[in-house]
Amino acid sequence: xxxxxxxxxxxxxxxxxxxxxxxxxxxxxxxxxxxxxxxxxxxxxxxxxxxxxxxxxxxxxxxxxxxxxxxxxxxxxxxxxxxxxxxxxxxxx
Numbered sequence: 001x002x003x004x005x006x007x008x009x010x011x012x013x014x015x016x017x018x019x020x021x022x023x024x025x026x027x028x029x030x031x032x033x034x035x036x037x038x039x040x041x042x043x044x045x046x047x048x049x050x051x052x053x054x055x056x057x058x059x060x061x062x063x064x065x066x067x068x069x070x071x072x073x074x075x076x077x078x079x080x081x082x083x084x085x086x087x088x089x090x091x092x093x
Contacts, residue, residue: 006065007093011072015039029091036087041077046070064089
């Protein structure tokens with residue numbers, strides 16, 4: 001299970017455009033998920049770049065900390081597994 005204790009929660013909320021603290025009820029979840037869908041791209045650019053450089057490389061940014069580091073610095077997103085791991089860890093944090 002991904003470790004959520006090291007995620008920069010405040011920076012993520014700021015980048016999502018969500019003012020914290022966020023309630024832990026359905027309304028809070030809807031608020032965060034809407035911001036997520038509008039702010040975090042669903043793309044395979046990091047995956048394509050990685051596999052182009054090394055076809056045997058491990059799948060990139062599956063680790064939530066790496067996902068958020070890349071998103072916060074470069075604005076990149078990921079595919080379904082990367083999004084799922086990152087969103088789960090963020091919500092847990």
